[in-house]
Amino acid sequence: MKLNFDSFxxxxxxxxxxxxxxxxxxxxxxxxxxxGSKNESQDKTGFAHLFEHLMFEGSKHISxxxxxxxxxGGSSNAFTNSDITNYYVSLPSNxxxxxxxxxxxxxxxxxxxxxxxxxxxSVVIExxxxxxxxxxxxxxxxxxxxxxxxxxxxxxxxxxxEISHIESATMEDVQSFFYGFYAPNNATLCVVGDVNLEExxxxxxxxxxxxxxxxxxxxxxxxxxxxxxxxxxxxxGSVPLTAVYNMYHIPxxxxxxxxxxxxxxxxxxxxxxxxLYEHMVKQQKVSPGVSAxxxxxxxxxxxSIDGKVSSDTTIEAYETSLHEVLDSLQDLSQDDLSRIQxxxxxxxxxxxxxxxxxxxxxxxSDALGDPKLINRIPEIYESISLEEVKSAAKEFLAKENCxxxxxxxxxxxx
Numbered sequence: 562m563k564l565n566f567d568s569f570x571x572x573x574x575x576x577x578x579x580x581x582x583x584x585x586x587x588x589x590x591x592x593x594x595x596x597g598s599k600n601e602s603q604d605k606t607g608f609a610h611l612f613e614h615l616m617f618e619g620s621k622h623i624s625x626x627x628x629x630x631x632x633x634g635g636s637s638n639a640f641t642n643s644d645i646t647n648y649y650v651s652l653p654s655n656x657x658x659x660x661x662x663x664x665x666x667x668x669x670x671x672x673x674x675x676x677x678x679x680x681x682x683s684v685v686i687e688x689x690x691x692x693x694x695x696x697x698x699x700x701x702x703x704x705x706x707x708x709x710x711x712x713x714x715x716x717x718x719x720x721x722x723e724i725s726h727i728e729s730a731t732m733e734d735v736q737s738f739f740y741g742f743y744a745p746n747n748a749t750l751c752v753v754g755d756v757n758l759e760e761x762x763x764x765x766x767x768x769x770x771x772x773x774x775x776x777x778x779x780x781x782x783x784x785x786x787x788x789x790x791x792x793x794x795x796x797x798g799s800v801p802l803t804a805v806y807n808m809y810h811i812p813x814x815x816x817x818x819x820x821x822x823x824x825x826x827x828x829x830x831x832x833x834x835x836x837l838y839e840h841m842v843k844q845q846k847v848s849p850g851v852s853a854x855x856x857x858x859x860x861x862x863x864x865s866i867d868g869k870v871s872s873d874t875t876i877e878a879y880e881t882s883l884h885e886v887l888d889s890l891q892d893l894s895q896d897d898l899s900r901i902q903x904x905x906x907x908x909x910x911x912x913x914x915x916x917x918x919x920x921x922x923x924x925x926s927d928a929l930g931d932p933k934l935i936n937r938i939p940e941i942y943e944s945i946s947l948e949e950v951k952s953a954a955k956e957f958l959a960k961e962n963c964x965x966x967x968x969x970x971x972x973x974x975x
Contacts, residue, residue: 562910563936564919567758571765573774574746578923578932579761580753582916588754590650590660591920592668593928595749596742597644598721599714599860600779607685607721608738611730613641614681616648620667633659641719644859645928651917654755658764664750665768668743673736682727689724697800701968706863708794709808709964712783715858741778745769749927753920785810785861792964797971802849803870805879806966809957813861815929820941821953822855822864827901828893828950829853829866829886836886837866847874847882859929864957876967890954898947905942 566580598609616639617626630637635652650660693699703718710716721727750769752761788810812818830837830853837851851868870879912918913935926934956962 562913564913564923566923566932568932569762569765571745571770573770573772574744575765575769575772576749576927577761577765578749578751578927579756579758580751580919580923581756581758582753582919583755585916586654586755587916588652588654588657588660588752588756589916589920590652590657590664591751591753591917591924592648592664593749593751593924594646594648594743595644595747595928596646596779597642598717598719599643599782600742601714601717601721603714603717603722604726605730605734606717606723606726607689607719608730608735609646610641610719610721611681611685611727611735612738612743613639613646613648614684615671615677615735616667618677618681619672620663621670621672623663623666624672626663626667629663630659635659643715643719643856645925647921647924649917649920657752657756657760658768661764661768665772668745668748668769669772671739673732673739675732678730678732678735682730685720685727686724689720689727693718693720697798698804698968700798701796701804701806701867701966704794704796705806705808705964705966708792708966709810709863710785711788713785713860714782715785715860715862737778740775744775744777745772746774747777747779749924751920751924751927753923754916782860788962788964791960794964794966796966796968798968800968800970802872803876803970804966804968805868805870805876805883806968807866807883808863808964808966809865809962811855811862811864811957814857814859816861817941817945818953819855819857819862820938821945821949822957824898824901824905824942824945824950825890825954825957826853826855826864827905828890828897831901831904836889837868837883840886840889841868841879841882845878845882847871847879851883887954887958890958891951893947893950895947898945898950902942902945906939909939909942 566578568578570576596609601608633656637650639648707716811822841848841851848868853866855864856862922935926932
């Protein structure tokens with residue numbers, strides 16, 4: 562099922578993608594800024610995520626973003642990751658101009674005030690504590706990514722390296738970050754739903770056309786070197802069971818081999834018929850649960866295999882069982898691969914049934930370098946051969962390509 566869309570570009574550099582679907586009188590306006598945590602300085606991290614919050618705190622001419630949107634029956638949300646920051650608005654199609662008014666004003670200029678900055682800093686700091694510091698295993702990926710990546714800014718999570726970076730953020734810091742990244746020439750606007758191209762062109766020129774392009778703060782990122790030896794780190798915390806986190810280097814999301822890695826993780830842990838569940842949880846009972854997933858990073862990134870060690874099992878027994886599963890990938894059949902390919906194709910088609918998912922997928926595809934990727938992904942999955950999967954398993958899941966975090970419970974006292 563192909564997603565047809567039109568595209569055009571304003572003189573200030575804003576790229577616009579439009580998909581018409583008149584099945585229901587709704588529309589989604591999605592704007593992706595090509596800035597994520599990888600674009601931060603290593604001594605000032607967490608800014609991309611902080612801005613996800615600040616962008617809802619009012620702009621030059623609009624004091625309350627969500628309040629204005631809710632009056633016309635709309636809703637909004639956003640997400641930030643290592644590579645992009647994405648904002649989306651859903652509303653009735655006869656209120657389309659409201660979304661353009663709101664999004665263009667906060668691209669033009671935020672309503673910077675020390676009070677609003679202090680409030681959102683407090684919110685982000687509390688989120689950091691609750692999600693990463695004050696819950697079992699919460700800081701595992703903070704530790705793991707910092708060790709796994711040597712030079713690339715994927716070393717830190719989107720929340721940031723440490724709370725002090727947010728605590729010390731000044732008004733000058735955040736203004737510099739905004740004007741260096743939040744610009745029409747660093748964004749793509751996706752409009753999906755009950756609209757027509759000419760209407761979108763008219764509204765885009767009216768509301769976004771006057772916003773000047775800006776000099777961007779982007780700089781060339783360091784290239785992560787090949788990992789040549791297994792890395793191990795140990796951690797202790799208030800956790801019920803020992804957990805083993807394995808992280809492996811894989812190609813960028815733009816690379817065909819990324820989709821091979823994605824198929825691998827589905828073979829390993831997609832459902833109760835998966836290899837990890839069947840062997841480690843059901844048969845050998847060395848773990849109450851094991852998962853495998855890709856991180857989907859735009860630059861060369863990572864895949865993970867994480868699991869808890871059963872209380873009556875040793876780490877050695879857990880790892881022996883895991884390696885048995887990884888070795889068994891060389892015995893995969895074409896039927897095994899075909900089942901996963903069918904699942905992935907069905908899942909991707911299902912994702913494109915809602916306006917919101919269409920808009921986000923279109924925006925993400927464009928951020929990866931080609932909006933037409935949204936239509937090619939099912940074909941990529943289908944074209945992957947059994948030999949590609951086996952070869953990738955051998956290369957990506959090699960011990961020397963892995964960083965392992967052993968997360969232990971505190972020792973029991975008598």
